[in-house]
Amino acid sequence: MLEITSIKDGLVIDHIKAGMGVKIFNYLKLDKVNSQVALIMNVKSKKIGKKDIIKIENSSEINYTILSLLSPHLTINEVKDGEICRKLIPELPEKVVDVLRCNNPRCITTVENYVPHTFSLINKDRGTYKCDYCDNITKLSDL
Incomplete structure (x- = not known):
């Protein structure tokens, strides 16, 4: 054991x-x-x-x-x-900077390195965040 x-x-x-x-x-x-x-x-x-x-x-x-x-x-x-x-029991943050990455190839954060990856929480129960630049949705379950 x-x-x-x-x-x-x-x-x-x-x-x-x-x-x-x-x-x-x-x-x-x-x-x-x-x-x-x-x-x-x-x-x-x-x-x-x-x-x-x-x-x-x-x-x-x-x-x-x-x-x-x-x-x-x-x-x-x-x-x-x-x-x-x-x-x-930590809570999900309302705003996340430079932790998540936007997977939209047309998002400014994938083209310009100086732009911070900024996301806002849109659904706490589902763990869903939205990119502040292109509105692309990221689910924590997809990480």
Whole structure:
């Protein structure tokens, strides 16, 4: 049986949509940190069927909002002295700059490198964003 021990101080990113753990791991550049990191994939979950989990010992600051873009229903547990001291469920941001990329080949952001990729939330339940320049729709499920 696989055993992943608990952490003393750090973060546990839980309820990550199965398969998105690797994307979050790469986005956070966890392969470059000096701390212990565990990426656990395809764990059975009563809530969502299967999930991924990331445990980061002695973690530094992480942009929680960005994590919600990658997996909207994840939870973040901050651990201190082996106990969960705070549990967070990040909200989707109303405005996103230079995180999402517009996939419309005619959008100014794909032609002009200096133009920031700016998106506005149009449907929180579906995780849908609209490019502020060309109105192209991006769904978080398509990431």
